[in-house]
Amino acid sequence: MEKLSKEFIHEEMDKRLGEGYSLWAEFLKDSAPEEYRYIGADAVMEGYDGRHTLDLASACQCFFWFRFLHEQTDDKDLLLGDYFFSRFSHWLIPIDSTPLIDAFSVYLKDDAQGTFNGRAFDAAELENFFRQVGIVLDD
Amino acid sequence: MTENLLKKIAKSQLDSDFYCGLEKADRELENELDRICITDDLKRAVMSGGKRMRPNLAYTAYRLGSSDTEIVPLMVMVELMHSASLIHDDVVDKAGIRRNVPTINATSGDYRAVQSADYLLSRAMEYLHVYKGSGIDERLAEVSLRMCRGEFLEIREAFRISEDAEEKYFELIRHKTAIFIGACAACGGIAGGLPAEYVKSLEDYGTYLGIAFQIRDDCLDFEGETVFGKKIGQDLDSGLCTLPLIYAMKAEPLLYSLLKTRNPNGSLSQKDREYVIKIVCRYGINDCRRLIEEYSTRAVETIKDIPDSPAKDALILMAEGLKNRKK
Numbered sequence: 363m364e365k366l367s368k369e370f371i372h373e374e375m376d377k378r379l380g381e382g383y384s385l386w387a388e389f390l391k392d393s394a395p396e397e398y399r400y401i402g403a404d405a406v407m408e409g410y411d412g413r414h415t416l417d418l419a420s421a422c423q424c425f426f427w428f429r430f431l432h433e434q435t436d437d438k439d440l441l442l443g444d445y446f447f448s449r450f451s452h453w454l455i456p457i458d459s460t461p462l463i464d465a466f467s468v469y470l471k472d473d474a475q476g477t478f479n480g481r482a483f484d485a486a487e488l489e490n491f492f493r494q495v496g497i498v499l500d501d
Numbered sequence: 502m503t504e505n506l507l508k509k510i511a512k513s514q515l516d517s518d519f520y521c522g523l524e525k526a527d528r529e530l531e532n533e534l535d536r537i538c539i540t541d542d543l544k545r546a547v548m549s550g551g552k553r554m555r556p557n558l559a560y561t562a563y564r565l566g567s568s569d570t571e572i573v574p575l576m577v578m579v580e581l582m583h584s585a586s587l588i589h590d591d592v593v594d595k596a597g598i599r600r601n602v603p604t605i606n607a608t609s610g611d612y613r614a615v616q617s618a619d620y621l622l623s624r625a626m627e628y629l630h631v632y633k634g635s636g637i638d639e640r641l642a643e644v645s646l647r648m649c650r651g652e653f654l655e656i657r658e659a660f661r662i663s664e665d666a667e668e669k670y671f672e673l674i675r676h677k678t679a680i681f682i683g684a685c686a687a688c689g690g691i692a693g694g695l696p697a698e699y700v701k702s703l704e705d706y707g708t709y710l711g712i713a714f715q716i717r718d719d720c721l722d723f724e725g726e727t728v729f730g731k732k733i734g735q736d737l738d739s740g741l742c743t744l745p746l747i748y749a750m751k752a753e754p755l756l757y758s759l760l761k762t763r764n765p766n767g768s769l770s771q772k773d774r775e776y777v778i779k780i781v782c783r784y785g786i787n788d789c790r791r792l793i794e795e796y797s798t799r800a801v802e803t804i805k806d807i808p809d810s811p812a813k814d815a816l817i818l819m820a821e822g823l824k825n826r827k828k
Contacts, residue, residue, distance in 0.1 A: 385653060389653065389656065432615050432616070432619060435592075435611045435612050435615070437592065437593040438656070440589055440592055440593060440615055441589075441593065441649065441652045441653065441656075443615075444586075444589060444645075444649050444652070445646070445649040445650075445652075445653075447622065447645070448642060448645040448646040448648075448649050449646065451638075451641075451642035451645065452642050452643070452646060455629065455638045455639055455642055456639070458633065458634070460630040460633065463626055463629050463630060464627070464630075466623075466626065467623050467624075467626040467627050468623075470619060470620075470622065470623035470626070471620060471623040471624070473619075474616045474617070474619040474620040474623060475616075475620060477612075477616045478613050478616040478617060478620070
C-alpha cells in the first residue's frame with residue numbers, strides 16, 4: 363500500500379473535523395490553535411504506517427481537542443470537548459481493535475485522575491502517546 | 502382485571518431479575534470506584550440512584566430475546582455514559598443539587614467535575630470490546646454525537662422565540678434525550694439476538710418513550726413544589742422554550758409578547774416570572790399531558806408485532822407509567 367502523504371492527511375483532517383471547527387468558530391468565537399491543528403495526525407504518522415492511518419489520525423486529533431478543551435472550564439469549551447470525544451469514538455470504533463481501545467481507555471483514566479488532582483494538561487505527553495499508540499495495531 | 506394482575510406478576514418477576522442485574526452492575530461500578538482517588542464525588546453522583554431508565558430499558562429489551570441476565574456490561578456502559586453527561590450538564594447549568602445530593606461541581610468545582618465525568622467515559626470505553634462487531638458500539642457513538650449536536654442547538658435557540666418553536670423543540674428533545682433512550686432499547690434487542698425488524702421497533706419505542714419522558718420532565722419544571730432538588734422554573738431562567746411554554750404562549754398572546762421582548766440572557770422580574778409560571782400551569786400543561794399520552798400510546802403500538810412475553814408487558818407498563826410520572 364502506498365504511504366499517504368502528510369499533505370493528503372492534513373487535507374483530510376480539515377474535512378473530517380470541519381464541523382467541529384465551525385462549531386469552534388461559532389461558539390468559542392475563535393479558531394482552533396494553529397500549532398495543534400495536526401498534532402495528532404502528525405504524531406500518528408511518525409509511529410504508524412498501515413491501513414488505519416487515516417482513521418487513527420482522525421481519532422487522535424479528536425482525542426487531542428477533547429482533552430485540550432476539557433482543560434478549560436467555560437461551558438462551551440466543555441460541550442465542544444464532548445463533541446470531539448464523540449468524533450473520536452466515531453473513528454476509533456471502526457478500526458476494530460480491542461488493544462487500541464484499551465490503550466486509550468487506560469490513558470484517559472490516568473489522565474483524568476491526574477488532572478483531577480491538579481496535574482496540568484500536557485500536549486507533549488499526549489503527542490508522545492499518539493506516536494506510540496499505533497504499535498498495538500497488528501496490520 | 503385478571504390479565505392486568507398477570508402482567509403485574511410477570512413484571513414483578515422481571516423486576517426482581519432486573520434488580521439482580523442492576524445490583525451486579527452497581528457492584529461492578531462500586532468496585533471500580535473504590536480503587537480510584539476521585540471516589541467520594543463520583544460515588545455520590547453515580548450511586549445516588551435516579552430512575553435507571555436507560556439500563557432498565559436495555560435489560561428489558563434484551564430479555565425479549567434472551568432468557569439469561571448476562572447484559573450487565575451494556576447496562577453499566579449506558580449508565581456511565583448517562584452519568585457523565587449529567588455531570589457535564591450540571592457544570593453547564595451551574596446546578597448545585599441533583600437527585601437530592603450535591604453535584605460534583607458544587608463540592609469540588611467545575612474543573613474536577615469535568616475530569617470526573619471524563620473518567621467515567623474512560624470506564625465506559627472498557628466495555629466496548631464486549632459488543633465488538635454487533636453494531637452496538639457504532640450506534641452508541643452515533644448517538645453521543647447527535648446528543649452533542651443537540652446541546653449546541655439548545656444554546657443557539659436559548660432566549661429565542663421563533664415561529665417554528667414547536668418544531669425546533671421536538672428536534673431538540675429527539676437529539677438531547679429521545680434517541681439515546683431509543684438506542685438503549687435497540688442495543689438491548691441487538692444483544693438479545695432479536696431480528697432487525699424488532700430492533701427497529703424497539704428503537705422507535707424508546708424514541709417515543711424518550712419524547713414523552715422529556716415532555717413530562719419539561720412540565721415538571723413548572724409544576725408543584727421543588728422536586729429532587731430541582732428548582733421550579735429553572736428552564737425558564739435558562740431561556741429554554743419548552744413545550745408547556747410554547748402551548749401557553751399560543752393560548753395567551755400576552756405571554757408571547759412578554760417573552761419575545763425579553764433581553765438575551767436577561768432574567769425576568771419576580772412578578773413576571775410568577776405570571777409566566779401561572780399561565781403555563783393554566784394553559785400549557787394539559788395539552789402536554791395529552792401529547793405524553795399520545796407518544797406513550799405510539800410507543801406501545803410500535804412493538805405490537807413483537808411476540809407477547811413478560812418483557813414486552815414490562816415495556817408496555819413502562820410506557821403507560823409515564824403518563825403518571827411525578828419525578
